Amino acid sequence: QVRLVESGGGLVQPGESLTLACVASGDTFSGYAMGWYRQAPGMEREVVAAIRWDSGKPYYAATVKGRFTISRDSTANMLYLQMNRLQPEDTAIYYCKAEPSPGTPGEGYWGQGTQVTVGS
Numbered sequence: 001q002v003r004l005v006e007s008g009g010g011l012v013q014p015g016e017s018l019t020l021a022c023v024a025s026g027d028t029f030s031g032y033a034m035g036w037y038r039q040a041p042g043m044e045r046e047v048v049a050a051i052r053w054d055s056g057k058p059y060y061a062a063t064v065k066g067r068f069t070i071s072r073d074s075t076a077n078m079l080y081l082q083m084n085r086l087q088p089e090d091t092a093i094y095y096c097k098a099e100p101s102p103g104t105p106g107e108g109y110w111g112q113g114t115q116v117t118v119g120s
Contacts (some may be wrong), residue, residue: 002026002109004096009114012086016118022079022111023097029053031103034072035045036081038092045095049081052102063089086118 008020020036035050049070052061058070068083079096096111 002040002098004098004109006094006096006111006114009094009116010115011119013120014046014087015083016086017084018086018116019083020081020094020096020114020116024077024079024096024098027098027100029074029077031100031102033099034079035097035099036070036079037060037095037097038090039095039113040092041089043092049059049093051079051100065087083116086116088118090116 003025005023006020008018010018012018030053032053033050034053036048036057037045038048039045048061048064049068051070053072053074060068067085071080072078093113094116095113097108099108101107
């Protein structure tokens with residue numbers, strides 16, 4: 001079974017940066033899309049960034065485009081999310097997701113999440 005474990009969350013001040021990491025195991029992830037989702041209290045879970053594992057082609061939600069960078073290290077099965085100029089609205093639990101069939105949102109695997117809190 002695919003396993004995803006997120007890390008790197010924490011408390012930061014507005015305008016600061018944070019990098020999240022996701023350790024993926026259980027597959028080669030060839031053909032996958034890998035992504036970061038977030039869920040704030042009382043809100044629906046939303047995709048913030050995604051990347052094709054093989055090609056590295058990224059996708060960003062409009063709310064984070066220009067501030068966040070998604071990347072992966074295929075040799076280490078690592079997925080990263082570099083978050084810059086963080087704002088209070090970015091506060092959420094961030095989840096790593098592995099999607100074996102891009103374009104089929106009903107399929108995939110989730111990590112347990114890591115908390116990101118932005119505030120002073």
